[in-house]
Amino acid sequence: MKLLLCILLFVSFNGAAKQIYAQNSECQLEDAEPIKVEQDYIEFINRYNYTQVVDMLRSFLFDKAVWHSRKHPNGLKVKSFNIEYSERLHTVSYAYFILQPVKSCSKPVIVDQANLKLISLTNQKYLNKSEQDPNPLYIRTNLVTPESAFGAKLGESYAEIIERFGRFSLLWPINDTIFMAVLGRRHAFLFENQKFVGYHYNSKLLPVSLTNMLEQTDAGEISVDGKNAYELGAGPRGQITKRHIELFKLYFDNLDWSTWEDGYDPTEKFIVVSGLSIGDWKISKHKANPIPCFDFEKDVEQFVGENTGRLISSVDKKGRLNYLTGCMQQIVIEHGQVSQVNLLEQWTISRAKLLIKENTLSQLSPWQFLTVKEGDPEEVLNGVGYTEYSRESVPFISAKWQGEFLKYDGMVYAAKLKPVTKQQEESDDSL
Secondary structure (H helix, E strand, C coil): ECCCCCCCCCCCCCEEEEEHHHHHHCCEECCCCCEEEEEEEECCCCCCHHHHHHHHHHHHHHHHHHCCCCCCCCEEEEEEEEEEEEECCCEEEEEEEEEEEEEEEEEEEEHHHHHHHHHCCEEEEEEEEEHHHCCCCCCCEEECCCCCCCCCECEEEHHHHHHCCCCCCCCEEECCEEEEEEEEECCCEEEEEEEEEEEEEEECCCCCCHCCCCCCCCCCCCECCCCCCCEECCCCCCCCHHHHHHHHHHHHHHEEEEEECCCCCCCCEEEEEEEEECCCCCCHHHCCCCCCCCCCCCHHHHHHHHHHHHEEEEECCCEEEEEEEECCCCEEEEEEEEEEECCCCCHHHHCCCCCHHHHHCCCCCEEECCCCCCCCHHHHHHHHECCEEEEEEEEECCCCCEEEEEEEEEEEEEEEEEEEEEHHHHHCCCC
């Protein structure tokens, strides 16, 4: 099971957990703003069915409801349990509870981890492809040759290629003359002086945390001779034989191969194309521009406005605009405003197979949040805000930010943070 970090709304307080009541409890509710707790889930290997995913999401949401209940002496009632479910691999299922503070209950139905199914599913929505990808990229051909990739020809202008694809998924302004554009998650295009000079495919192109947030395309296969299609990275259509390998070698100088085991029969092995490139990828001969980092003590909206052209921009799987800073801080934009900041794992050559060198990657440093750095022991969070330790994560709130840090072996390595709104600040001040 792989879990994405989720957005949480936390309030600083002390005290023991109170009761959580199911929807069918007869309770008098407080006249207060409802509390929303959320959880995302992403499936990578198709291990769980719909019922199991719902049960896991319900369990995680219940833990977060208990955390919130400590502020409310009479407990919280679950008003609704909602889920947006996708059975497609690498796409997000999303669930949330709406909770209401309780005054008293005449017929309480108390919930704990042993009887979670008393919290019934209120609303379910199945996500299809059009909902997951509201603005699909235009990929009309899967042909890759020594002179072209997906119909884009070496030497064509960026404007011509944008006309063909509609847009890219990620743009990195490396310096004043060179920039890189990524199509989906695995296909990188290099431009110099607005001209297309190189294409690179790799099944592990970008760091995992960044890859998982980008949209996917239908460009899972390529054709090198206009006749046969070859699956990239996830297994061939049929088997790639020695004859196919020789065919690829005729077309491409820069090739990487991998041998994979069959998921159902480990004794069966097959060969896949794990990487190939065309054109010029000599980025190391050019100096990369520094990418600014965000200081969490300052205004995030102002930072984005002042540095838009210097940041790495992307579109995630939900169609949201993102900006990646030089400190692996991914700033998410929704409805024209910053909705959250993700702290991602460091981008290194060992974590990604993109054909860029250390002089370019040196512009990307590990993230830092106030005095907390990637790899610090989880206890350092106590010095910058209120924390509560649970399972794989650390719920957190400071004066301006709230959210959750992910931990491994007692160290924090990633996070999703959300700005504290003005309304929440005023609510905290009134406590």
